[in-house]
Amino acid sequence: DRLLALGASGQVTDTLFSFTSGGSFSFTSDRPQIRFFAPEPTWDLTPGDQLLYGVSDAYRIWVYEPAGTLKRIVSKPFSSPPVEEGDKAIVLEFLEQAWTDAGVPPQALEQLRSVVEFADTYPAFARVQGGPEGTIWVQRIQPLSQLSAEALEAFNFLEDVGSPNWEVFDGQGRFLGTFPMPLRFAPRLFIGDEVFGVSRDELDVQHLVRMRFVMD
Secondary structure, eight states: OEEEEEOTTSOEEEEEEEOOOOSSEEEOSSOEEEEETOOOEEEEEOTTSOEEEEETTSSEEEEEOTTSOEEEEEEOOOOOOBOOHHHHHHHHHHHHHHHHHTTOOHHHHHHHHTTEEEOSBOOSOSEEEEOGGGOEEEEEEOOGGGSOHHHHHTOOHHHHSEEEEEEEEOTTSOEEEEEEOOTTEEEEEEETTEEEEEEEOTTOOEEEEEEEOOOO
């Protein structure tokens, strides 16, 4: 896979980065395969034009300068909880509901279930994002079986696999602490002491939200 820079008219002006594709989707000669919680690449461009990159099977974030030079590697000890049967059941229930809502007939559900697999353990993290003043924000994974009844009621696999807790590092890679985000809120952009993101209500309706945060 490649990250491309596009000009104002949509033409490719540069290749910023190349990396190996993730393991969640594969296509063999006879059928596709979906493997949940498989290692996936994640990246972000910071406000200072640095590139953050990591693969979710290890807690290691590579920080690249705009010219492509590796500046540092941010790492932290971690443990990956196993993917239990209860976790798998939550994902399958979400998928079956999504397929049903999309009009998939009941007789086809079993065939779709057969292409779903699960990794043995959860990834080291869900997302990485550049924050204010050169900080690096890493969203940890939360085992689905540990979600509250309220969280499960509005569970959305595309948004809720990551924990509300984000681990924050300064521009030199030093760990600053853990910052809790509101439930069902996904940060998208930091500007000064404000964060812009998408918040989902109890009906899964999305709202654009701006919040001010304070870090001691």
